[in-house]
Amino acid sequence: MRIVFMGTPDFAVPSLKLLLEQHYNVVTVVTQPDRPKGRKKTLTPPPVKEAALSFGLPVLQPERMRSAEAVAAVAELKPDLIVTAAYGQILPKALLEIPRLGCINVHGSLLPKYRGGAPIQRSIMNGESSTGVTIMYMAEGLDTGDMISVVELPITDEDTSGTMFEKLSNAGAELLGKTLPAIIAGEAKAVPQQNEHATYAPNLTREDERIDWMKSARAIFNQVRGLSPMAGAFTFLNGEVFKVWQCAVPSDAAPKPAASVPGTVIAADHNGIHVQTGAGVLVLQEIQPAGKRTMNAAEWLKGARLEIGTQLGDGGAG
Template sequence: MSLPLRVAFAGTPEFAASALAAILDAGYSVPLVLTQPDRPAGRGMKLTPSPVKQLALARGLDVDQPEKLRTDEQRQRLAACEPDVLVVAAYGLILPAAVLQLPRYGCINIHASLLPRWRGAAPIHRAVEAGDAETGITIMQMDEGLDTGDMLLRRAIPIRPDDTTGTLHDKLAALGAECIVEALAALPGGTLSRTPQPAAGVTYANKIHRDEAAIDWTRPAADIERAVRAFNPFPVAVGSLRDTVIKVWAAEVVAVPAPDAAPGTVLAADAEGVVVACGAQALRLRELQRPGSRRFAAGEFLRGFPVCAGERFAVGGAQAG
C-alpha cells in the first residue's frame, strides 16, 4: 500500500536510479519521473534511455523528458501530477523558481558530498582527487543557488586509500538511497531540522573534462595516484609512450630517493608494474590498457607491449580516448 506522500522524482544516472528504487520499495507513490532526453551512447551511438528512465518504465511509471523547465508548457506534466515533494538526484537541469515552489514541501536534493564542501557537478571525483579523508550524503532543501540550500540530513563515510570514483560512487548511491527514504519519512511531521550551510569551507567540484586525464609526470607521485583513482572509471588517466596513448587504471606510490631521471622516465618494468619517475618519488603503474585492447595487470600488459627502463612518457599532451 502506497504511503500518502506523493513523490515526483527528477534524476538521470545510476546514482539517481538507486534512490528512485529505494523510494518505490519504501511504498511511496511516484506519479511522475523527470529525466534527461535519450542521448547517443555506445559504439553505435544509438539513442539510449537514462538508467532512471529504464527503471521507471520497468516499474510502470510515467516519464517526462523536457529539454528545459523554463516554460509553463515544459512544466505542465509536473504541475498536473500535484506532487507533495520533488526529489532531485543528479538530474542535470537547473530548476527555476517556478519548479522549486511548485510542490507543497518544495524540492529536496540528494547531494554526494558533505556540504558545503564540493558543491557542483563532480563531488565524488573531486573528493578522491583532493585526498579527502571522508565524504558523504547531504539531503538539501533546494533553493535557486548552486547547492546552497539548507541541509536537512547529513551522513558521512570514510574514503578508503584504495577507493576509486567508481567504488565510492556505489557506496554513496546506496547511502543516498537510505538517506532519502529516512528524510521522506520525517518530512510530513516536520521533524527534519533545516540547517543553513556554513560560510566557511565552501569548495566547488567543477565538471570533469577529458583533458584533465593527461598525466603530468612533473607532479608528485601521490598527486598522480589520487588522480588515477579519481578518474577511474571516467575519463581514465592516460600517458603517452612511443606515440601510444596508454590508459592507467591503477597505480601506487613508490618511495624512492630523488631519481636523476627526468619526470616521465621509466625506472623499471616487470610483473609488479611499470615504475615511472615523477616530480617527487615515483609511481608504479599496476593496471594498464592500450588502444584496441582490454585492461591488463602490468605483467600481462608488458607481454603485449614491452616497456624498457630508460624510455620516457611524454610530459603532457596525451589525450583520453
C-alpha cells in the first residue's frame, strides 16, 4: 500500500516515524518550503523535511498545495492513502479525491473544538483542563471531516505549549498506529462532527501575544503558558518590549479586584516581579528585557533599577 505523508513542524515527526517503524510504505513526504529563520534569516528546512531526508525519503515542497502542478505531482505517486499532521495548508477537493482510502488528519484537539491552525496554544490560553488528538477523514472545510478515533490528555498548570506539543504529538502517533489497520481494512467507523459545538483556533497574531493587564492574573498566566516557548507574551517597560516567558499566580489568596492600576509593579523580590492585574497579582518569574537574553526575573532585579509603582504596558492596557 502506497502512503503519502504530509506534515511540517515537530508535531508531525512522531507520526511519520511511526509509519516507518511499522513498515508502512511511505512513498513521498510533502512539506512546506524552507523558510528564513532567526535574526540572520537563514533558510531553514522544516522538521518533517529533515526527518524525511534522514530516512532517505523523497520530499516535495510546493508553495501552494492548491495549485494544479502540486495536485498533479501527488496524483503521479498513485497513493492509496494520504496521512497529514499539521501540514499547514487546506487541501483542495481535487487532492482529497486522489487516494482510494481517502485522506486522514492527525489533529491536535478534541474536535469539533479548536478547529484551525493553533489548537494547542489556544486550548491552554483559554484555560482548558484537557485536550487531545482526533484522527479524522479530511473534508473540504477547516477540520470538518468525520472523526475516526480520539485520545484525551489532561492539561496541568505546569504545562506549556511546548510540553503539550510533545505529549500530543506522541499520543497522536500512537493513536495513528492503532487506527490505521481498521482504515486499511475498510472497517473504520467514522462519526460526523457536531458542528453546532464547533469552536475555532486561528493562527496566532502579534496582538494575541500582547498582555492586557486589565485581565485577571489567571487569564494572563494561561496566556503566557500558551505562548511559551514559541512566540512568548510581551508587555512594555519604559516604552520597550518586555517579554514574559514564565509566571505564577500566588496560591495564598483568592483573586481580588485591582488595588492598584492594573500593570503596576507592587513588589520585587527573590520570587520575581509582582504585578497588579485586573483581578489578583501575577508574579513574573522568567523575563526577557529588550535587547537582552531570557533570564530569571530575580537575577535581572539585582542589576536593574525597577521602582515599585512602575507601570508596565500602556496605561494598564498592555
